[in-house]
Amino acid sequence: MLAPGTLTRYPSGPQHGEHTVRQWIAGEWELHDRQWGPPGKLRLTRPGDAFEVWATPGMHEDGTPWYVNLQDPLRRVGVGFTTIDHLLDLLVSPDLHTWEWKDEAEFEFAQETGLFSTSRAAQIRAVGLEIVTAVEAGQPPWDPSWATWTPPES
Ligand SMILES: [Mg+2]
Structure with a gap:
């Protein structure tokens, strides 16, 4: 759980878009402290999983x-x-x-610029497709009861 006020470290500048891809390729980024804002975020993952599932209260x-x-x-x-x-x-x-993909254009741009090779991009998409298959089979790789989760009072 990233509770409001949790100290995190994120790259400076926009977190999306062609600008971010160019920053990564150039290696021109630094991590900066960032306090997580309300309402917080529940982040579900398991060791080794190449994904997290984010739930928002309510x-x-x-x-x-x-x-x-x-x-x-x-x-x-x-x-x-x-x-x-x-x-x-x-x-x-x-x-x-x-379900739907998000940020496909950014993902395409990352391939066009060489940030992700064709095979690496295929691996990444395959992880998503495995999740889609599981969701469509009614067996998401997370517990859906987290949808009704509310953070403890602080
Ligand atoms: Mg992402």
């Missing part, structure tokens, strides 16, 4: 989708974890009946 009521963030498996560092985003994401409806 998502079941307001239709906010499950956000499946494709990324490197979490790696422990110091007092926390680190990962690298894979740009392509999946949005899955709270009731698990529909």
